[in-house]
Amino acid sequence: MAKKIKKKRIAVPEQDPYARIHNFNEVSLGYTWELAIEEASRCLQCPYPSPCMKGCPVDVNIPGFIKKILEKDIKGALEIIHATNSLPGITGRVCPQEQQCEMNCIMGKVGDKINIGKLGRFVADEARKQGIYPSTPSVEKKGKKVAVVGSGPAGLTAAADLVKMGYDVTMYEALHEPGGVLIYGIPEFRLPKNIVRYEVKFLKMLGVNVITNVVIGKTFSLYELLNEYDAVFLGTGAGTPKLLNLPGVNLNGIYSANEFLTRINLMKAYKFPEYDTPIRKGKKLAVIGGGNVAIDAARCALRIGYEEVYIIYRRTREYMTAREEEIIHAEEEGVKFMFLVSPVEFLGDENGNVKVIRLIMNELGEPDSSGRRRPIPIPGTEFGLEVDAVVFAIGQKPNKVLYQEVPELKTTEQGTIVVDEKYRTTLKGVFAGGDAVRGEATVVLAMGDGKKAAKAIDEYLSNGYPWPDKIEPAKF
Amino acid sequence: MPMFEILDKKELAPHIKWLRVHAPLVARAAKAGQFIILRLHEKGERIPLTLFKWSKDEGYIEIVFQEVGKTTYELGTYEIGDKIMDIVGPLGRPTEIENFGNVVVVSGGVGAPIGYAVARGLKEAGNHLTVIAGFRSKDFVILEDEFSEIADELLITTDDGSYVRKGFTTDVLKEYIEAGNKVDFVFTVGPVIMMKFIADITKKYRIKTVASLNPIMIDGTGMCGACRVRVGGEIKFACVDGPDFDAHQVDFDELIMRLKQYQNEEEVAMKRYLKKGGC
Ligand SMILES: Cc1cc2nc3c(=O)[nH]c(=O)nc-3n(C[C@H](O)[C@H](O)[C@H](O)COP(=O)(O)OP(=O)(O)OC[C@H]3O[C@@H](n4cnc5c(N)ncnc54)[C@H](O)[C@@H]3O)c2cc1C
Ligand code: SF4
Ligand code: FES
Numbered sequence: 001m002a003k004k005i006k007k008k009r010i011a012v013p014e015q016d017p018y019a020r021i022h023n024f025n026e027v028s029l030g031y032t033w034e035l036a037i038e039e040a041s042r043c044l045q046c047p048y049p050s051p052c053m054k055g056c057p058v059d060v061n062i063p064g065f066i067k068k069i070l071e072k073d074i075k076g077a078l079e080i081i082h083a084t085n086s087l088p089g090i091t092g093r094v095c096p097q098e099q100q101c102e103m104n105c106i107m108g109k110v111g112d113k114i115n116i117g118k119l120g121r122f123v124a125d126e127a128r129k130q131g132i133y134p135s136t137p138s139v140e141k142k143g144k145k146v147a148v149v150g151s152g153p154a155g156l157t158a159a160a161d162l163v164k165m166g167y168d169v170t171m172y173e174a175l176h177e178p179g180g181v182l183i184y185g186i187p188e189f190r191l192p193k194n195i196v197r198y199e200v201k202f203l204k205m206l207g208v209n210v211i212t213n214v215v216i217g218k219t220f221s222l223y224e225l226l227n228e229y230d231a232v233f234l235g236t237g238a239g240t241p242k243l244l245n246l247p248g249v250n251l252n253g254i255y256s257a258n259e260f261l262t263r264i265n266l267m268k269a270y271k272f273p274e275y276d277t278p279i280r281k282g283k284k285l286a287v288i289g290g291g292n293v294a295i296d297a298a299r300c301a302l303r304i305g306y307e308e309v310y311i312i313y314r315r316t317r318e319y320m321t322a323r324e325e326e327i328i329h330a331e332e333e334g335v336k337f338m339f340l341v342s343p344v345e346f347l348g349d350e351n352g353n354v355k356v357i358r359l360i361m362n363e364l365g366e367p368d369s370s371g372r373r374r375p376i377p378i379p380g381t382e383f384g385l386e387v388d389a390v391v392f393a394i395g396q397k398p399n400k401v402l403y404q405e406v407p408e409l410k411t412t413e414q415g416t417i418v419v420d421e422k423y424r425t426t427l428k429g430v431f432a433g434g435d436a437v438r439g440e441a442t443v444v445l446a447m448g449d450g451k452k453a454a455k456a457i458d459e460y461l462s463n464g465y466p467w468p469d470k471i472e473p474a475k476f
Numbered sequence: 477m478p479m480f481e482i483l484d485k486k487e488l489a490p491h492i493k494w495l496r497v498h499a500p501l502v503a504r505a506a507k508a509g510q511f512i513i514l515r516l517h518e519k520g521e522r523i524p525l526t527l528f529k530w531s532k533d534e535g536y537i538e539i540v541f542q543e544v545g546k547t548t549y550e551l552g553t554y555e556i557g558d559k560i561m562d563i564v565g566p567l568g569r570p571t572e573i574e575n576f577g578n579v580v581v582v583s584g585g586v587g588a589p590i591g592y593a594v595a596r597g598l599k600e601a602g603n604h605l606t607v608i609a610g611f612r613s614k615d616f617v618i619l620e621d622e623f624s625e626i627a628d629e630l631l632i633t634t635d636d637g638s639y640v641r642k643g644f645t646t647d648v649l650k651e652y653i654e655a656g657n658k659v660d661f662v663f664t665v666g667p668v669i670m671m672k673f674i675a676d677i678t679k680k681y682r683i684k685t686v687a688s689l690n691p692i693m694i695d696g697t698g699m700c701g702a703c704r705v706r707v708g709g710e711i712k713f714a715c716v717d718g719p720d721f722d723a724h725q726v727d728f729d730e731l732i733m734r735l736k737q738y739q740n741e742e743e744v745a746m747k748r749y750l751k752k753g754g755c
Pocket of ligand 1 (some may be wrong): 042094095096149150151152154172173175179180181184185186187200214215216217235236237238239261292293296323389399401402433434436437440441442443444446
């Protein structure tokens with residue numbers, strides 16, 4: 001008789017909530033060898049293509065790498081993942097697996113689904129610990145040059161795939177450090193920066209020329225890139241924060257999530273004054289929004305010493321777009337959630353520091369275009385909440401620096417770059433993907449775009465540079 | 477040559493320093509009114525500094541800065557041959573240079589180098605150029621030779637009267653206009669309070685006026701919103717929508733308030749730096 005399969009998921013060790021709100025170390029500690037093997041042994045090894053694979057935007061051979069874990073072959077497991085996913089240490093930590101691979105897992109019918117994300121992470125972490133890199137077969141150089149603009153997951157993936165195909169790849173990044181949101185947005189306790197650095201290092205080992213401190217549209221124009229390179233990929237993200245133009249919104253202590261998180265993550269303001277960049281400290285902080293970004297900001301606030309941290313969301317918990325795992329983490333850490341409220345005004349003291357946020361209660365009306373029920377303010381329900389700082393996490397739109405001066409590059413009303421299903425923009429030779437074309441999406445979708453765009457670029461450069469007269473906008 | 481190496485250095489006045497830095501990528505694209513953002517070292521903050529001069533052929537940029545906080549003091553200790561870790565630019569929209577006719581550039585204090593870059597552009601575009609440059613006192617007068625080379629008229633003033641004359645730039649501008657000089661365009665850069673009063677004067681006379689703003693910045697690419705300013709009631713990001721704005725639309729009071737955002741932290745950082753024997 002076949003051995004009995006454990007129905008329960010093997011728990012992943014985590015830092016205790018009381019301890020972790022005082023440090024920036026990673027919350028989830030990841031599987032040990034023992035636990036990883038126990039969890040891996042629960043996998044049924046479904047026949048190809050397994051249900052889980054169908055949910056993976058970058059087609060990782062999931063049962064394949066899980067089998068290698070059982071064989072204790074880390075290099076083998078890493079190479080299986082790397083065949084389609086060059087950033088496993090990152091995806092293993094930040095992917096919404098519950099909506100992707102794990103959602104489809106067959107084990108869900110009889111017990112808990114396999115913890116695919118944490119097993120993927122285990123492979124990447126173990127490989128890093130042992131200094132193992134996937135072997136890189138040498139490829140014939142194609143003698144053609146591609147520029148990648150932006151070093152977020154879309155750019156990193158496109159660069160990796162293109163260099164593996166034999167192109168000369170140069171990646172330009174505006175900030176002083178590559179990684180995009182992975183480096184400036186997602187906090188250390190969810191995605192340690194040395195992991196991002198490690199993956200970037202591997203990209204450099206593959207031969208990608210990474211150039212930081214260059215803003216395309218300022219340091220070089222897009223036209224200049226087109227002169228020098230055979231093709232250009234834009235992975236410039238959706239980096240411009242939205243703010244509500246409410247009375248008092250420019251008071252001191254009111255941040256966009258990007259500013260708040262950049263100060264903390266990229267500039268290490270939590271180590272001020274050892275590091276030079278300051279951040280406002282205080283007792284009470286309110287975050288406005290209900291996505292991953294809002295949760296990250298709230299959890300960072302606790303860690304820099306805020307005692308009462310509120311998440312102010314205009315709908316109810318089930319409509320929050322943040323990952324369930326992260327909402328639970330935030331609850332465990334003591335973040336207070338206020339649902340069905342929206343800000344109407346900010347009041348400050350005589351020095352312009354925010355002191356009170358005025359809120360109004362909502363009720364839920366008919367579903368809007370997103371399918372979620374629309375919040376409707378209830379007149380006469382305004383009240384004040386005392387705060388020392390406020391963080392806006394209500395979304396972002398693409399950064400327009402790049403194309404301020406490129407009229408040929410068509411954008412949508414939302415400011416995203418128009419591309420067709422082959423990631424071609426309205427400017428010949430220029431491709432785009434990731435948040436720059438989707439608006440705010442996810443790391444793995446950006447990676448998927450980078451992959452598919454790399455394929456499309458290869459096709460374009462191999463077939464004599466054809467370009468359609470009209471770009472049929474693809475739906476994302 | 478290594479990136480961002482300091483090629484030359486001078487002290488122009490007490491605590492006002494001039495640097496020439498190797499930064500070929502910035503130099504090749506730089507235009508008047510644009511700025512850079514630099515980070516001195518691994519633990520450094522990112523601060524914006526406006527471009528004074530640059531040479532595309534020789535690949536250098538020149539900056540002038542006043543030692544006011546920890547980062548600028550520390551930069552002041554960098555010597556020829558030292559390297560700045562990161563410099564990105566040129567950032568911001570270049571000043572819109574046109575032939576307006578009679579233009580007046582009003583600069584205060586260390587606004588002078590920006591004023592110079594723009595004044596030079598305006599002169600080259602064929603304008604009749606008057607420069608009003610205000611300084612605290614004789615010791616702090618900088619760039620007099622540079623200005624006199626390009627200006628049709630150079631009006632220097634000092635707050636205490638220790639050089640040329642006593643008075644603020646606002647006094648000089650008012651006198652200049654009231655003396656019947658025709659002014660078609662004013663560009664102003666310097667302390668926010670000065671720009672505010674300059675804007676008040678030119679508004680009365682309906683003279684088109686542009687102010688170059690200097691809010692706190694981090695990325696300089698429109699990503700963080702730290703640099704937001706209110707212009708005509710709307711929120712603008714100075715790093716990408718500016719740094720130049722219609723001076724009659726800018727909410728200067730809000731900018732003054734926002735610039736004080738980290739006053740306490742700046743003091744902490746400065747004290748710690750001095751204690752460590754920083755300079
Ligand atoms: C706080 C936060 C938390 C998140 N958490 C998650 C999560 O848990 N899971 C998940 O899947 N997704 C998450 N996301 C979303 C995810 O990070 C993004 O969808 C993803 O990073 C998009 O990748 P990208 O490569 O398209 O762009 P980005 O990661 O935004 O990278 C774009 C890069 O391009 C650079 N750039 C822009 N313009 C120029 C220019 N003109 N010249 C040169 N460089 C330029 C930028 O500086 C940036 O580095 C989160 C986002 C944020 C902000
Ligand atoms: S669906 Fe679940 S059980 Fe089947 S292979 Fe994938 S992870 Fe294993
Ligand atoms: S400095 Fe960050 S948006 Fe302007």
